[in-house]
Amino acid sequence: MLACTAHAEGKISIAQQFGIGYLILDVVQDQHLIEKYGRQQGLDIKVEWRTISGATGMNEALLAGALDVVSAGVPPMLTVWDRTRGKQNVKAVAALGSMPNYLLTNNPNIKTLKDFTDKDRIAVPAAGVGFQSRTLQIETARVFGDSDYKRFDTISVSLPHPDATAALIAGHTEIDAHYSSPPFQYQALEHSNIHKVLSSYDTLGGHATFNVLYSTQKFHDENPKTYRAFYDALAEAARIINSDKNAAAAAYIRVEHSNLPLALVQKIVNDPEIEFTISPQRSFVYASELNRLGVLKNKATSWKDYFFPEAYVLPGS
Structure with missing residues (x-):
């Protein structure tokens, strides 16, 4: 051979x-x-x-x-x-x-998944297929039903974590949410205009x-x-x-x-x-x-x- x-x-x-x-x-x-x-x-x-x-x-x-x-x-x-x-x-x-990943937003009107609209944009590293998107799909299925698990794919945008963090902090782009990861989520949460909507640990039941x-x-x-x-x-x-x-x-x-x-x-x-x-x-x-x-x-x-x-x-x- x-x-x-x-x-x-x-x-x-x-x-x-x-x-x-x-x-x-x-x-x-x-x-x-x-x-x-x-x-x-x-x-x-x-x-x-x-x-x-x-x-x-x-x-x-x-x-x-x-x-x-x-x-x-x-x-x-x-x-x-x-x-x-x-x-x-x-x-x-x-x-x-x-480690947990946090879904963050700079939109004060968004407190839960049910508050997202078609006007919002969620930044993720790989829209529809990456860790953040799949975790969001599992949570979405629980909230809206299995048939609607891709509900947020249409408002998801592929963007590397550093770029998404900068956009979220700046607050002047179409990106008003970011399914983030360490260290970026910690950086973002140091800014008073950004808050956490969801943790991946919530979806997965712990560590x-x-x-x-x-x-x-x-x-x-x-x-x-x-x-x-x-x-x-x-x-x-x-x-x-x-x-x-x-x-x-x-x-x-x-x-x-x-x-x-x-x-x-x-x-x-x-x-x-x-x-x-x-x-x-x-x-x-x-x-x-x-x-x-x-x-x-x-x-x-x-x-x-x-x-x-x-x-x-x-x-x-």
Whole structure:
């Protein structure tokens, strides 16, 4: 069998998005942990880091073979898992932590979902398909009925979190709502004209995984040492963060070249609502709800159906 040059053992390309939801990856990058665990496997692993906004671009790059591992919210991962079963067999590698996402608005008339009108515009990273849109669809189905779960897709606008935050704070654009994420929601809420309408934790019933890493069966199977080094690096990064969250906040600013005040980032990473763990939490809520709504054709029986086996050593849900 010919070796695959595109995924030669000892190379890995990883893409992340914007925000503190990717702190585990920032620490991996800052501390060169993949390279560290690669050396333990006898490999000199070359790591390529990319930043892409939105799940759509992530999924396209992964399926085209342009990236080995991508990151996005649980719903986009489940969508590509659903569509590639029996083909590329995309599955999750690990969770990147549990943190709430807030639906924010600068419109004082909006207190609940029922107050949104056709004149409002909700900014999300990937309209209709991303974490924020899918979470909103689940909540919308509960409020307005399953048949109307896409009610707010028509007023959703795809915009990266930094741009959406700036628009919401400025208050002079068509964007008057933003389904945000850390650290952007904390920045926005420092402004008195902005308030929270909803938290993703309200929809999911408590602490729940925000982002996950995922890859193809091909990369997983053809690069066992590289994959193991990557997984071990993620596990150590989570331990590093939880042992000194203030130091991890400084690493975030270094890697992301962030202009945020260190004190604000430290406040966020120490927020009790946020948990840095590679174990999936409440991801199965998405799997079951999105299958019920018809978004996912395949019905998962547990979280293990859409995670690679290396993750099974930890508890999950």
